[in-house]
Each structure stands twice: as C-alpha cells, then as structure tokens.
Amino acid sequence: MLRLVFRRLLALAPLLFIVSVLTFSFTSLLPSDPVDLIIGDTGTQEQHEMVRERLGLNQPIVVRYVQWLGRAVRGDLGNSFFNSVSVTGAVMQRLPVTLSLTAVSALIAIIVGIAAGVAAALRPRSWIDRLATVGATIGQAIPNFWFGLLLVAIFAVNLRWFPATGFTPISVSPWDWLRSVTLPAVALGLSSSAAIARQVRSAMVGVLQQDYIRAARAQGLSARRVILKHALTNAMVPVVAVLSFQITVLLGGALIVEQVFAINGLGTLAITAVRQQDIPMIQGLVLVMVGLVVIVQLATDVIYGFLNPKARPS
Amino acid sequence: MTARATDSGATRSRRPRWLAGGSFVIVAVAAAVLALLLFLAIFADLVSPYDPLTQNLMDSLQGSSAAHWLGTDDLGRDVLSRLIYGCRIAVIAAAEATTIALLIGVPIGLFIGYRGGWWDWIVMRVVEAIVSIPGIMVAIVILALLGTGLHKAMIALGILFSTSFLRLARGVVLAEREEVYVRSARVIGASDSRILLRHILPNIAPPLIVQTTLTVGAVLLAEAGLSFIGLGVQPPDASWGTMLSTAAAYMDLHPFLAIPPGIAIILTVLSVNLIGDVIRDGIGRGITVAARHDTPVARFEAASAVEPSAAALPPLRPDEVLRVEGLQVTVASQDGTGVPLITDLSLSIAKGETLGLVGESGSGKTLTGLAILGLTSVALRTTHGSIMLNGRDLRSLSQREIQHVRGNEVAMVFQDPTTSLNPAFTVGSQIAEVLRAKKGLSKKEAWERTVALIDRVGIPRPEERARAFPHELSGGMAQRIAIARALSCNPSLLIADEPTTALDVTVQQEILDLFRDLQAEFGMAILFVTHDLAVAADICDRISVMYAGEMVEMAEVGRLFARPRHPYTRGLLTAMPHASDRNPPLPTIRGNVPRPGTWPAGCRFSNRCDFRIAACERRIPLTGTNRLVRCIRAEELSLEAAQ
Ligand code: SF4
Numbered sequence: 001m002l003r004l005v006f007r008r009l010l011a012l013a014p015l016l017f018i019v020s021v022l023t024f025s026f027t028s029l030l031p032s033d034p035v036d037l038i039i040g041d042t043g044t045q046e047q048h049e050m051v052r053e054r055l056g057l058n059q060p061i062v063v064r065y066v067q068w069l070g071r072a073v074r075g076d077l078g079n080s081f082f083n084s085v086s087v088t089g090a091v092m093q094r095l096p097v098t099l100s101l102t103a104v105s106a107l108i109a110i111i112v113g114i115a116a117g118v119a120a121a122l123r124p125r126s127w128i129d130r131l132a133t134v135g136a137t138i139g140q141a142i143p144n145f146w147f148g149l150l151l152v153a154i155f156a157v158n159l160r161w162f163p164a165t166g167f168t169p170i171s172v173s174p175w176d177w178l179r180s181v182t183l184p185a186v187a188l189g190l191s192s193s194a195a196i197a198r199q200v201r202s203a204m205v206g207v208l209q210q211d212y213i214r215a216a217r218a219q220g221l222s223a224r225r226v227i228l229k230h231a232l233t234n235a236m237v238p239v240v241a242v243l244s245f246q247i248t249v250l251l252g253g254a255l256i257v258e259q260v261f262a263i264n265g266l267g268t269l270a271i272t273a274v275r276q277q278d279i280p281m282i283q284g285l286v287l288v289m290v291g292l293v294v295i296v297q298l299a300t301d302v303i304y305g306f307l308n309p310k311a312r313p314s
Numbered sequence: 315m316t317a318r319a320t321d322s323g324a325t326r327s328r329r330p331r332w333l334a335g336g337s338f339v340i341v342a343v344a345a346a347v348l349a350l351l352l353f354l355a356i357f358a359d360l361v362s363p364y365d366p367l368t369q370n371l372m373d374s375l376q377g378s379s380a381a382h383w384l385g386t387d388d389l390g391r392d393v394l395s396r397l398i399y400g401c402r403i404a405v406i407a408a409a410e411a412t413t414i415a416l417l418i419g420v421p422i423g424l425f426i427g428y429r430g431g432w433w434d435w436i437v438m439r440v441v442e443a444i445v446s447i448p449g450i451m452v453a454i455v456i457l458a459l460l461g462t463g464l465h466k467a468m469i470a471l472g473i474l475f476s477t478s479f480l481r482l483a484r485g486v487v488l489a490e491r492e493e494v495y496v497r498s499a500r501v502i503g504a505s506d507s508r509i510l511l512r513h514i515l516p517n518i519a520p521p522l523i524v525q526t527t528l529t530v531g532a533v534l535l536a537e538a539g540l541s542f543i544g545l546g547v548q549p550p551d552a553s554w555g556t557m558l559s560t561a562a563a564y565m566d567l568h569p570f571l572a573i574p575p576g577i578a579i580i581l582t583v584l585s586v587n588l589i590g591d592v593i594r595d596g597i598g599r600g601i602t603v604a605a606r607h608d609t610p611v612a613r614f615e616a617a618s619a620v621e622p623s624a625a626a627l628p629p630l631r632p633d634e635v636l637r638v639e640g641l642q643v644t645v646a647s648q649d650g651t652g653v654p655l656i657t658d659l660s661l662s663i664a665k666g667e668t669l670g671l672v673g674e675s676g677s678g679k680t681l682t683g684l685a686i687l688g689l690t691s692v693a694l695r696t697t698h699g700s701i702m703l704n705g706r707d708l709r710s711l712s713q714r715e716i717q718h719v720r721g722n723e724v725a726m727v728f729q730d731p732t733t734s735l736n737p738a739f740t741v742g743s744q745i746a747e748v749l750r751a752k753k754g755l756s757k758k759e760a761w762e763r764t765v766a767l768i769d770r771v772g773i774p775r776p777e778e779r780a781r782a783f784p785h786e787l788s789g790g791m792a793q794r795i796a797i798a799r800a801l802s803c804n805p806s807l808l809i810a811d812e813p814t815t816a817l818d819v820t821v822q823q824e825i826l827d828l829f830r831d832l833q834a835e836f837g838m839a840i841l842f843v844t845h846d847l848a849v850a851a852d853i854c855d856r857i858s859v860m861y862a863g864e865m866v867e868m869a870e871v872g873r874l875f876a877r878p879r880h881p882y883t884r885g886l887l888t889a890m891p892h893a894s895d896r897n898p899p900l901p902t903i904r905g906n907v908p909r910p911g912t913w914p915a916g917c918r919f920s921n922r923c924d925f926r927i928a929a930c931e932r933r934i935p936l937t938g939t940n941r942l943v944r945c946i947r948a949e950e951l952s953l954e955a956a957q
C-alpha cells in the first residue's frame with residue numbers, strides 16, 4: 001500500500017508544479033498595476049517605486065516565481081497586498097471551516113448516494129428506482145445555494161432546529177459544530193449525492209448480473225451479505241474512481257454555500273481577494289486548493305487499490 | 315387473436331409507464347419551458363408589467379397581489395418583472411459562455427490533436443491542471459484578472475468549460491487519425507489533412523451537440539452561483555442569481571423572495587438536461603426519440619403446463635438424493651403471457667451417482683441447474699413441477715429455508731471460474747466465509763478448514779494460495795478453488811455447469827479426475843451439465859439428452875453410446891469428434907435449436923429431423939422405463955440402425 005501511495009504521489013507532483021506556474025504567471029498578467037491599487041493614484045513616483053521594491057515587483061517574473069515557490073515550499077505564501085496579513089495565516093485560519101463543510105457534505109453525499117443507488121439497483125424499474133432516478137435528475141438541477149436558502153427558511157427560521165448563520169469550530173463545542181455544519185453540508189451534498197446515486201445504480205446493476213454474485217447466492221449466503229459485501233465492494237470500484245472529482249466539486253461548492261450561511265471560510269476570503277485583486281491571496285488560495293485536491297486524489301487512489309486488487313502494484 | 319390483443323392492451327394500461335410512455339410528455343414539457351424562456355428573454359420589455367429597476371420603497375417586501383403577482387422585493391421592485399428580465403440574462407449568459415467555450419475549445423482541441431507532440435503535451439497538462447481545481451476557483455482566478463460583471467463572468471466560465479470541448483475535439487481527431495492511418499496505411503501527409511478534416515466534421519458533430527447541452531446546464535447554474543456571491547451580474551440589474559442574493563438577506567422576513575428565481579433556475583436547468591439526455595440517447599441509437607421498451611412485467615400464470623408424460627417419472631429409489639418431476643420454467647414475455655423455456659422435465663439422481671445433462675446451447679440444461687437452486691433471474695419463474703431434495707420439495711420452502719439448503723445440501727460449480735469467484739476478495743476468504751456463515755465456524759477454524767480443502771482439491775502450497783486473489787490464479791487453479799468452495803459444507807448434491815468448458819484441454823482431464831475422486835470420498839450426487847458428449851461419457855453414469863427445453867432421451871452411458879434411440883442423440887453422436895481420427899468430417903445436425911416460443915407444436919426436433927412423418931406433428935410423450943426416449947419412431951429406427 002505504501003508503494004501505491006508513493007507512486008501516486010510521484011504522478012501527482014507535476015500537477016502541483018504546473019498549477020503553481022499557471023497561477024503565478026496568470027495572476028501576473030493583471031492589467032491594472034497592483035501598486036496603484038494599494039496606494040491609489042495620488043502617490044508620488046517615489047512612493048510607487050518604494051512599494052514596488054517592497055513587493056519585489058521590479059524583478060523579472062521568473063525570479064519572482066522562484067522566490068515565491070521557495071517561500072511557498074517553506075509554508076510562507078507571502079502577505080496580502082492590502083492589510084499585510086500573512087496569506088498562510090489567513091488561509092489556515094479558515095481552512096478548518098471549509099474543510100469541515102466539505103468533509104461532512106462528502107460523507108452525506110456518499111451515504112445518501114450509495115443507499116439510493118443500491119435501493120434503485122436492487123429493483124430496477126420499481127417505484128423506488130423511479131423515485132431515485134427522478135430525484136437524481138432533479139437533484140442535479142437544484143443550485144446548492146438555493147437549497148441552502150430553503151433549508152434556512154424551514155429548519156432555522158421556522159423550526160429553529162439549527163442556527164441560520166455562523167460556524168462553531170469543533171474544538172469549541174463538537175455539538176454546536178455539528179449543528180452549525182449540518183444545514184450547509186446537506187445543501188452542499190445534495191447534487192453530489194444525486195450524481196453518486198446515479199453512478200452506484202448503474203455500477204450495481206452491472207455487478208448484480210455477474211457470475212460471482214450468482215455463485216455466492218448458490219453457496220447459500222444471505223441476500224444481504226451478497227448485496228452489501230460481494231456486490232457493493234465491486235460496484236464501488238468505478239464510483240471511487242470518480243469520487244475525487246465529486247469531492248473537488250464539493251470543495252468549490254463550499255465556497256458559495258458558505259455565503260448563504262455567512263460562514264467565514266475560504267469562500268469569503270476568495271471573494272474579498274477577487275474584489276481587491278489581491279494577488280498573493282489568490283495565488284495562495286489556489287495552491288492550497290490544489291494541495292487539498294492532491295490529498296483527496298491520493299486517498300481515493302488508495303481506497304481504489306483496496307477495493308480493486310488488480311490495481312495494486314505487485 | 316382479438317382476445318389476446320385486448321388482454322395485452324389491458325396489461326399495458328395497468329403498468330406504470332412513467333418513463334416509457336411518459337418520456338414524450340416530459341420532453342414536450344421541457345421543450346415548452348425552453349421556448350417560454352426564449353420568448354420571455356426576447357420580449358421582456360413588452361411582457362413584463364413593470365420596469366425591473368423601478369423602486370417603490372413604500373411597497374417593499376409585499377406578498378403576492380393583483381398588482382404584483384409575485385410580490386415585491388426589498389426596494390419595492392416587481393419580482394415578476396425582475397424574473398422575466400432574469401430570463402434574458404440567463405439566455406445571454408448561456409449563449410455567451412457556451413459560444414466562448416466552443417470557440418476556444420474546439421479549435422485548440424483540433425489543433426493539438428492534429429499536431430500532436432509537444433503542443434499536445436503542454437496543452438493537455440494545462441488542461442489537467444485546470445480541471446483538477448474546483449471550477450469556481452478557476453473562475454475566481456480569471457475574474458481577479460478581468461474584474462466582475464456578467465460578461466466578464468461569462469468569459470471566465472467560457473474559458474473554464476472550454477476544457478471539455480477541447481478534450482472532446484482532440485479525442486475525435488485522434489480517433490479519426492487512427493482510422494485514416496489504418497485505411498491509407500501510411501503516415502499522414504499535408505495533402506491528407508483535408509481528408510482528415512472531412513472525416514472529423516461528421517464525427518464531431520453529435521458529441522459536440524451533447525456536450526453543448528451539458529455545458530448550457532452547467533453554465534446556468536454557475537452563472538447563478540457567481541451572481542449570487544456578487545462576482546457576476548451586478549446589482550441593481552436583475553438576474554436570478556442576484557435576486558437570490560437579495561432573498562438571502564431577507565430569509566427571516568420574507569422567505570418567498572427565494573422561491574420564484576429558484577424555481578426558474580431549476581426548471582430551466584432541468585429542461586436543458588432532459589433535452590440533453592434525449593439527444594444523447596437519440597444519438598446513441600440513431601436519432602429516435604422512441605420510448606424505452608419496458609421489460610416485460612412478469613405474468614406467468616397464463617402459461618399453461620405442458621402435460622407431463624406418465625412414463626417420464628423415474629422409479630423411486632431408496633438412495634435417491636434429487637428427484638425432479640414435471641418441472642416447467644417460464645419466462646415473462648412482451649405480451650404478458652409466459653413463454654416456456656423448460657417443460658415436463660423429470661429426473662432423479664442417487665447418492666454417488668453422476669447424471670449428465672447434455673444438449674446444445676439453448677436447450678435449457680444450464681437453466682435446469684439454476685432452477686433446482688431457485689436462482690433463476692427475476693423474469694424467469696418455475697411454474698410447475700416439484701424438486702425433491704433429500705425428500706423435501708424445494709419449491710415449497712421459504713426464502714430462508716432454501717437459503718439454508720443452498721451450500722449445505724446442494725452447491726453449484728459454474729462454467730467460468732475466473733468470473734464465478736469475486737475479484738475483490740482472496741480466494742481463501744471466499745471459502746472461509748461460506749464455512750463461517752453456513753457452519754458457524756470461528757475465524758480460525760474456518761481458515762484451517764479452508765486451507766485443508768484447498769489442499770484436498772490438489773493445489774500445492776495451499777496456505778499461500780489461499781491468500782491469492784482470483785486474477786492471480788490460472789483457470790484450472792481457480793476452478794479447483796470453486797470446487798473446494800462448493801464442497802466446503804459437504805452437500806449431498808453438486809450441480810456442475812460446464813465446469814471444464816472454459817479450461818485448457820490439458821487441464822480438463824485433471825478436473826474431471828478431481829470430480830471422480832471427490833465423489834468417491836464424499837459420496838455426493840452430481841448433476842453434470844455439459845454440451846460435450848465426450849466429457850459426459852467420461853464422467854457420467856447416466857445421460858439425459860435435452861433438446862428445446864425438454865428431455866428427449868435418457869439412458870445409461872454405455873447403452874446410449876452403443877444404441878442411441880432418438881434421431882437427435884444420433885446426430886450428436888455422429889457430430890462428436892473421435893480421438894482416433896485427426897480431421898473428422900463432422901456431420902453436424904443442420905439448423906439450430908429453435909428459440910423458446912418458436913418451438914414446433916409437435917415433436918420439437920421435427921424441423922431438423924430426417925425421419926419426420928406426419929404423425930410427428932402431434933405432441934410426443936416420453937416413453938420407456940429404464941431408458942426413455944421421446945420419438946414415435948424410436949422403435950423402428952433403432953431396429954433399422956441395428957441392422
Ligand atoms: S418424433 Fe418424428 S420428428 Fe421427432 S425425432 Fe422422432 S422421427 Fe423425428
């Protein structure tokens with residue numbers, strides 16, 4: 001298993017590199033001069049030069065990139081153009097928020113997706129299959145932030161079961177954390193559970209026709225065991241293969257859903273940074289996102305290897 | 315005929331046909347929604363009752379009224395009017411972003427697909443990098459450069475979604491390139507680029523159309539999202555996303571504000587996706603918006619039993635393990651009546667005996683094995699007859715009871731060992747699992763017993779092999795494992811379905827020997843299903859020949875081979891290759907086994923039989939006592955053959 005992790009890590013390393021080059025060079029194309037943004041048009045030529053010097057903007061882009069990367073590797077993503085806070089600090093402060101939301105919604109999406117997909121696959125064309133199919137179709141057309149608004153109206157404003165806004169860190173109170181993360185996570189997980197349900201259903205329908213399922217039944221194993229162990233393990237193989245994509249989608253969705261619940265996560269940070277054209281912040285955010293994506297991919301690769309022995313390096 | 319027609323009509327109307335019959339309706343509704351959207355977008359100025367930007371602070375956050383059908387928002391603007399103008403934004407957004415995506419993605423994709431080499435490598439790495447980041451983050455980076463606003467947001471989305479068009483176009487070029495290479499059998503030159511283009515254009519259109527519908531749906535959702543977080547359409551302009559953003563601020567005071575734009579988004583996206591699905595399906599099978607065919611709803615009652623042949627019932631024996639009488643298996647059919655697959659099948663097997671079930675594919679022999687286990691697929695059902703195993707009728711058992719019987723009293727070995735073992739688990743764990751579930755052994759006991767069983771079926775280094783996955787074993791080895799699993803609970807009946815067919819010839823004999831060995835040791839009865847008479851001759855005590863769902867002859871092996879009585883058996887025997895002759899001129903029986911539902915009314919072999927007479931058009935019973943045969947001319951023909 002270690003060898004698998006290592007091999008995948010090697011394969012994913014270039015991705016990190018390319019993304020860093022891309023974001024760095026891309027954000028350096030900025031049409032407006034960041035110095036203008038910072039000190040306004042009123043500053044003197046000298047002031048401009050000083051700021052330019054301080055930000056290292058007077059050096060060639062390649063040099064700037066190498067310097068930036070060198071610091072980034074050591075965990076220093078530079079400072080915001082605007083309030084000089086450290087990008088690493090700002091991102092790390094909000095990372096747990098967005099991660100909580102993404103992780104819980106992924107969990108919900110996986111559980112709901114598998115349950116609905118399996119139920120539908122067991123009885124193709126039954127009412128439950130139709131319900132799941134219709135549900136999945138509609139689920140994928142509902143914007144997650146709108147669903148979030150709906151949940152707020154019902155469960156926060158009307159029933160008062162959950163807080164309408166805000167986020168409590170898990171370290172402060174696990175219970176309040178769960179309460180604050182539930183509604184946004186459900187809103188976020190909806191369309192992914194629909195997508196996963198579709199995939200599980202089609203994979204499961206295929207697997208259930210396999211010889212080994214019939215052989216397991218012929219051996220007198222219970223239907224429950226055959227479905228949940230023998231069939232599902234195999235049906236999850238193609239699902240896990242695309243799971244990292246779904247989690248990436250959730251990570252992106254979290255940025256928007258956070259706004260519905262006034263949660264101060266990476267989304268808020270990103271939106272502010274865009275409006276202010278705060279380059280170091282955006283570069284840092286992208287890099288952190290890619291880092292997360294790489295970790296998720298690594299994890300799903302390992303699970304994939306576990307479910308599918310043929311994929312393991314021998 | 316008329317009775318049948320009304321009957322099936324009635325059946326159809328009883329079925330829920332949500333997708334089949336309803337799909338046309340759904341597509342029509344989706345198309346109507348999109349038409350309405352376009353209409354409102356174009357004529358927003360004429361249709362909307364108010365100016366979407368006119369404020370009236372006296373009238374803010376009103377509910378539905380005659381003046382304002384959908385009420386007003388926080389600034390007293392008419393929600394309906396804003397919704398209608400939102401249609402315009404939605405159409406513009408979808409058109410703009412999709413066009414940009416097409417214009418960027420397709421040419422670049424064609425180019426790198428055609429050029430290959432470094433261009434291709436670099437661009438594809440960039441594309442991989444872009445798609446690995448959450449889409450919204452990509453849009454945010456681009457918007458950081460461009461600034462916010464509808465058109466800038468759509469450029470960002472256009473760039474984002476261009477990656478899928480790019481990959482699609484590249485894929486089509488690569489595929490067609492291959493084609494052209496193959497056809498012209500030479501490396502492509504400059505003059506061939508026109509040929510390539512001519513091949514690409516017709517092939518790229520269908521997937522492009524599908525991808526476009528997918529993109530339109532995604533753009534609509536993304537635009538709403540970007541406007542919602544304030545990076546797309548800017549207030550006070552009315553878009554569904556900005557309307558929701560306003561609504562978000564008033565969820566406690568006036569939650570209704572979120573409903574109209576939300577419904578508008580969902581309906582639009584849903585309609586686009588549904589139309590896209592239909593187009594995709596249509597392209598998949600040559601542009602027909604045909605309703606899906608329903609799988610037949612199981613209606614088996616209509617199939618009447620084929621009257622059993624009195625003589626066919628085998629005489630009772632004290633050491634009998636399995637006794638099947640008058641078995642009939644039926645498949646549900648399109649018109650609601652059942653089509654029989656097996657009729658009037660009776661057989662018995664004693665302890666330590668091996669009965670061969672022989673026939674061409676399509677004769678129903680494999681199905682017989684599955685029917686005994688009660689494992690036929692959902693559309694099939696055993697409609698008549700009894701299956702007595704150790705004195706108990708399996709057909710009368712509950713699901714729980716028959717589950718207990720499977721594995722413990724009867725087990726099955728399947729044709730292809732590489733597919734009958736679960737690829738996800740080690741072979742040892744699959745045997746141990748059965749032992750634990752059926753015999754209640756502890757983990758350790760089960761494992762020890764498993765290793766012993768693997769050793770018993772003649773696999774060297776059993777400890778080690780038990781930890782192997784199915785794909786790591788050879789076919790013969792895997793079949794030994796499957797046999798070990800089947801025998802793990804010491805069943806009194808083993809059903810072997812073509813257990814040697816998928817194996818290498820050299821391995822076949824070993825497996826047959828293993829069966830013989832194990833039978834001598836465990837004493838189980840074996841129902842050996844095969845199409846290969848030579849294999850049956852090798853291992854069976856008696857042979858039943860099946861044809862078109864019924865037994866046509868049954869005899870002890872020696873007698874069957876010495877004097878086959880049914881013309882079909884004779885045909886099979888003459889078609890059988892002999893070890894002695896190198897190039898046997900195989901006289902096969904002309905024609906094929908007729909498919910179920912097309913069986914001749916009388917003797918089912920009559921359309922292939924050289925000895926047919928007029929009397930053969932009646933139903934032929936199985937006759938005889940120890941040897942059975944289903945042919946009215948059996949007596950005279952066997953006499954003739956003897957001369
Ligand atoms: S009954 Fe007639 S048609 Fe059928 S096998 Fe005998 S001779 Fe041939």
